Amino acid sequence: MQTCIxxxxxxxxxxxxISRLPIWQLATRQSHVCYSNAANGTNRRRKxxxxxxxxxxxxxxxxxxxxxxxxxxxxxxxAFGEPPSGTALDQTKSWVVFSDLHVSPKTIDTSxxxxxYVHQQAKDNQAGILFLGDFWDRxxxxxxxxxxxxxxxxxxxxxxxxxxPGNHDQVDLGGLDHSLDPIKMAAAQAHVFTQPTVYRDSLWxxxxxxxxxxxxxxxxAQQQGPIKAIFGHADVLxxxxxxxxxxxxxxxxxVFPAQIPIYMGHYHYPHTVEGTSITYxxxxxxxxxxxxxxxxxxxxxxxxxxxxxxIPLNIGRRFWNFHTMFPAAAATPDSSSSSSGDESSSITxxxxxxxxx
Numbered sequence: 137m138q139t140c141i142x143x144x145x146x147x148x149x150x151x152x153x154i155s156r157l158p159i160w161q162l163a164t165r166q167s168h169v170c171y172s173n174a175a176n177g178t179n180r181r182r183k184x185x186x187x188x189x190x191x192x193x194x195x196x197x198x199x200x201x202x203x204x205x206x207x208x209x210x211x212x213x214x215a216f217g218e219p220p221s222g223t224a225l226d227q228t229k230s231w232v233v234f235s236d237l238h239v240s241p242k243t244i245d246t247s248x249x250x251x252x253y254v255h256q257q258a259k260d261n262q263a264g265i266l267f268l269g270d271f272w273d274r275x276x277x278x279x280x281x282x283x284x285x286x287x288x289x290x291x292x293x294x295x296x297x298x299x300x301p302g303n304h305d306q307v308d309l310g311g312l313d314h315s316l317d318p319i320k321m322a323a324a325q326a327h328v329f330t331q332p333t334v335y336r337d338s339l340w341x342x343x344x345x346x347x348x349x350x351x352x353x354x355x356x357a358q359q360q361g362p363i364k365a366i367f368g369h370a371d372v373l374x375x376x377x378x379x380x381x382x383x384x385x386x387x388x389x390x391v392f393p394a395q396i397p398i399y400m401g402h403y404h405y406p407h408t409v410e411g412t413s414i415t416y417x418x419x420x421x422x423x424x425x426x427x428x429x430x431x432x433x434x435x436x437x438x439x440x441x442x443x444x445x446x447i448p449l450n451i452g453r454r455f456w457n458f459h460t461m462f463p464a465a466a467a468t469p470d471s472s473s474s475s476s477g478d479e480s481s482s483i484t485x486x487x488x489x490x491x492x493x
Contacts, residue, residue, distance in 0.1 A: 214356045219335035220327035225296045228264040230444065232257050233435040235369075235401030236419040238304065240273035243423070244282040246452035250420045251289050254434065257447055261436060264295050268401030268417055269302025269343060269369030272315050276307050287322040297326040298335075302369040302401055303343045311342055334360055338441055341368035343402070350391055358393075365441035366392060369401040375409045375416060378426045389414060397441060406433055415443075421452030428455035 234254055239247045258265050272278060290297075301314040312330060320326040329340040332353040339357040344350055350370070357363050371386025383403070389412045392398045398414040404427055406418030420432055432449040 214352050215331055216353075216356065217329060217331035217333040219333055220296075220298070222296070222325065224325055225264070225327075228296050229439040230261055230263040231266045231298075231437045232261065232263050232447070233266040233268065233399060233417055233437060234420050235268035235417040236270045236302070236404055236423070237267075238270055238273040238419065238423050239282050239286060241279050241282055243273065243421075243452075244285055246421050247282070248285060248289055249451050250449070251286070253449070253451060254420075255289075255293055257434060257436075258293075258295050263436065265293070265297045266367065266437075267297070267299045268367060268399065269300045270304040270401060271299070271302070271319060272304055275304050276315075278315055278318070283318060287318060290319055290322040291324075294324045297323045298340075299326065299328045300340060300367060300369050300401065301328065301330065301342045306343060309345065311344065314342075332357070334363075337361070337363060338365040338367060339363050341366060341370070343369040345371075347387055347391060350387060354392070363393070363396060365396055366398045367400075368398065371402060372400065372409060372412075372414055375400075375403055375414070376405045376407050377403050378405050379430070397443070399435070399437075399441075405430060420449050422455050425455045428457045 232254055234250070237247050237250060254265060257263070297319075299316050299319060301311065301316055305314045305316050307313040307315075314328070314330065316328045320328050329335075329342055331342065333340045334357050339354065341350065341353060344353075350368075354363075354366070371383055372392075373383055373386045373388055375383045375386070377383055389409060392412070392414060394413060396413060398412070400414055400416045403416045404419035404423055406416060408415045415435075417435060418430070418432055419427065420434070422428070422430060422432070432451070434447040434449060435443055436445045436447060438444045
């Protein structure tokens, strides 16, 4: 049995309800966002076999075949999505960009504060809003109270909103099922790039791990015409996960064209990968102590997808590293004379008392 989220109607007062239905019964119902529980797979299949109609069985077989193709690599190399359309989208000349919000019961207050600030910046700059993945913290599980609060907040947004699913938003590696549909339902004008898509001379890449898929998507997009930018959510080799640790796994940087800007979600440290045009937006607040001392930011992009400004963010709890120095006289007799005696630790400023500068 799966826990599924059903959105019966749209509007400022809408609420998301929880229902429990098997996946075969919801495979074609677009108003539901379903999150699977692999541990219950056997029981779910047994129940389906006992209750499914012939039509249900056919749908389930078709779904299983698609999943098997994805897993075996026999599916078509490129499956591109339809680009969004609309007058408001076409008239939007600048965009506020953020990423990696990681909404959870623990972070909901900070997340709402971030969303309000992003919304205000978009209004002040007459801009649309871009989000580059990992809206939610836990994959396949949306807590109801944070979900309702997020939907209430997003329902007041009337500017265009474009979203890419990150790995925390996706249910599985196929990436076609994700938890951004409730955000799309709440917003007045929103589009989710579930599949690679070319839009306004840029390529939009939801989270993918296979290098071949990313290369194929880029090549296919370039065949349609010049690409001005790429937006994605991915691991990239040599990118900084934080100030002291670089990624040892991921996509080679040369997968991406060197002459155009590449904007990424996924890693929380705001930076541009050395020797490339790959820029990680970074998380909008310090999600964990590994982000101690990091200055967070939003990006404001112009209609050519170039950075017009950075908007500093000082929201949520802050972690700080500090170092203590032990005098050499305090060392024990058998201590190595080459030891520096340094000890490093960290503290958390939960009330925002410490000066971020």
